[in-house]
Amino acid sequence: MQNFGVAITGSGSAVPTNFLSNEVLTQLVETSDEWIATRTGIRSRRLATANDSLQAIATQASLQAIAMAGIAPTDIDLIILATSTPDDLFGSACQIQAALGATQAVAFDMTAACSGFVFGLVTAAQYIRTGVYQNILLIGADILSRWVDWEDRRTCVLFGDGAGAVVMQASKRDRLLGFELKSDGTQNRCLNLAYQPQVQALVNDIDVAKGNYQPITMNGKEVYRFAVQRVPEVIDKALFRANLKVDQIDWLLLHQANQRILDAVADRLHIPHHKVISNLAHYGNTSAASIPLALDEAVRADKIKDGDIIAASGFGAGLTWGAAIFSWGR
Incomplete structure (x- = not known):
């Protein structure tokens, strides 16, 4: 099998329109713009509304990346969505594939949290280098505001929502x-978005766990x-x-x-x-x-x-x- 190089030929990004400054955040928790900016460097963040979706901002970022790469959605062979916050727990990559009209693309989610884009970049490169796929859309997108405790000033000041995407293509010259x-x-305990089960009794001493994910x-x-x-x-x-x-x-x-x-x-x-x-x-x-x-x-x-x-x-x-x-x- 012929080996190919990898080139990153297009990029795109999208964020929700809602803008939350440090000053406004002080209405929610006891903090200040100076406290947040000094400790984190953050001055503001974008937040998704209840009507926004990960699929929508990821699709917007993807269209920009595809346009910069000079190809069509139908040229995409594979879509990898790096996310920890899909719209659907079964995955959102296929929703993005449909929204783009990328009818030839295989699509799947992968989760590696804040390392997700780098892990996705390396994963995508292996498909290209072995000649399996020629054009790959890699997306990093998260809506962490869904899982933030807005009364916990240790975490709520940190996170925002957004999406970014790149197109990776087979190339004679390997750019990776x-x-x-x-x-x-x-070290898993250091940073969690954990499932919290609640026991539900069924029949004949059989219990199942029904619950939800807890805030970050x-x-x-x-x-x-x-x-x-x-x-x-x-x-x-x-x-x-x-x-x-x-x-x-x-x-x-x-x-x-x-x-x-x-x-x-x-x-x-x-x-x-x-x-x-x-x-x-x-x-x-x-x-x-x-x-x-x-x-x-x-x-x-x-x-x-x-x-x-x-x-x-x-x-x-x-x-x-x-x-x-x-x-x-x-």
Whole structure:
């Protein structure tokens, strides 16, 4: 079987119209704009309404990415939706496939929380490299506001909603230069969106668990410590696999969780801050959407140019973390 290279040829993004600033958030919990901004770098976030859907914003982002790539929805062979918050627990990728009219595409969801886009990027690349598929749409999208406790100021100030997408295509030149993925389930307790069962008796001493998912809980100090230690390590390993040095990176594109994490990782890698892409001040932590959302903004602002080398890293619940080194464009 012939092997192919991978090129990332299009990007797109979409966010809900609802805008929640730190000042307005002070009406819900005891906090302040200064407290939130100093500790996180976040100034505002976008929130989905009760009438909004993940499918809608993911479709909007996907159409932009497909248009930039210069192909049609019917050219897409595979759709991977990285999300932890589907509209349907059975998955939303097929709904997006239908909305796009991507009639030739296989579609499925994958869940790796805030690492989802990087894990999805590596997963999609394997299908292309082995010649199975030629055109893949990778989406990172989450509506975390559905699962936030709006009375818990430790978490409600952090999260926002959004979607980002990229088109990955088979290419003679392989633009995915290196990657490394990691998981540590022993640290799962640090960040959860857990199912809470309630016992329901049926017949003959048979019980079943009926319940719902509980709001997000997080040990912020542990997650910060984990990210600042593990993310530089995994980027170093991905750079080694790519046979590149840190000073060859044009852009550092991290999961947009906390500005202090972005700054600490850059400092540990000795990457100057002008190479760090950050838009979390406007969107907060959008989980699987954060990397493609920031990527698309930087591309459309002509900040990221064809051939630029990007070190991307996602990290979060699982705990999972990973890095991918890629060159933008064809």
